[in-house]
Amino acid sequence: MTRSNPRVLSTLERAGGFASAQEIYRLMQREGESIGLTTVYRALQSLVNDKIVDVLRREDGEAIYRLCGEAHHHHLVCKGCGDTVEIEGGAIEKWAKMMAEEHGFREVGHTAEIFGLCAKC
Amino acid sequence: MTRSNPRVLSTLERAGGFASAQEIYRLMQREGESIGLTTVYRALQSLVNDKIVDVLRREDGEAIYRLCGEAHHHHLVCKGCGDTVEIEGGAIEKWAKMMAEEHGFREVGHTAEIFGLCAKC
DNA sequence: ACCACAAATGAAAATGATTTTCATTTCCAT
DNA sequence: ATGGAAATGAAAATCATTTTCATTTGTGGT
Numbered sequence: 001m002t003r004s005n006p007r008v009l010s011t012l013e014r015a016g017g018f019a020s021a022q023e024i025y026r027l028m029q030r031e032g033e034s035i036g037l038t039t040v041y042r043a044l045q046s047l048v049n050d051k052i053v054d055v056l057r058r059e060d061g062e063a064i065y066r067l068c069g070e071a072h073h074h075h076l077v078c079k080g081c082g083d084t085v086e087i088e089g090g091a092i093e094k095w096a097k098m099m100a101e102e103h104g105f106r107e108v109g110h111t112a113e114i115f116g117l118c119a120k121c
Numbered sequence: 122m123t124r125s126n127p128r129v130l131s132t133l134e135r136a137g138g139f140a141s142a143q144e145i146y147r148l149m150q151r152e153g154e155s156i157g158l159t160t161v162y163r164a165l166q167s168l169v170n171d172k173i174v175d176v177l178r179r180e181d182g183e184a185i186y187r188l189c190g191e192a193h194h195h196h197l198v199c200k201g202c203g204d205t206v207e208i209e210g211g212a213i214e215k216w217a218k219m220m221a222e223e224h225g226f227r228e229v230g231h232t233a234e235i236f237g238l239c240a241k242c
Numbered sequence: 243a244c245c246a247c248a249a250a251t252g253a254a255a256a257t258g259a260t261t262t263t264c265a266t267t268t269c270c271a272t
Numbered sequence: 273a274t275g276g277a278a279a280t281g282a283a284a285a286t287c288a289t290t291t292t293c294a295t296t297t298g299t300g301g302t
Binding site: 041062 | 259
């Protein structure tokens, strides 16, 4: 798996390092790249295997892929218009680390999202 | 929604308080209970609304329903065995409120989960 | 009891993400 | 070039979940 991997990876980067397979596929289509959905899925799987990307789950169960190592951030999402603000989660990082230690967990990751209605909605 | 809710709830209890909709449905079938899959889903949704059960995601994205205590809490989930520990999220609540105010959001809620490998795995 | 009407039920179809199948294309080493 | 292995992608299969809609059930009024 070689030709597609870099294209998918760079699309994921351009998408802000945080997107679902379907979103990446649609983005590539829109930009005129010729690629199949299957290949996007396979490229993502192989990137996950190589620990280049991370996979989490949206609230609805859809898998979202995230660049590893990248300074990760959290989201403030508007339930009305879908607008999203990237926010810092310093407090969360500490909290997660503390809780994990306290319960003997290793290799921990975390998700944290805030949702509500933005000023406009 | 009245006749089915208690039956679904009691099945979830009997299943150890931790099961997917499909599993609950299959369990009820096996025990000779007459119920439709749709109704199981609807009962679970309504139990979630009433905050009687909690919903998380398996690694494969399937929703799992779980009896939970009253107080709002978060989860520390083992990627290996699925073991779950309920944890306090005091720091998170403050963080969420602060971030929301800062960006003019109202009626905010949040999700936060930590996942990793537990001591046994 | 009886009747009407709203709520609840469930079978079947629809949806949407993800995976599988398989025929075709691309890459490389010979 | 040439053969074979790896990669690709269209279409079909899978699986959880949701929607649709016709039927059943429960309830209140008479």
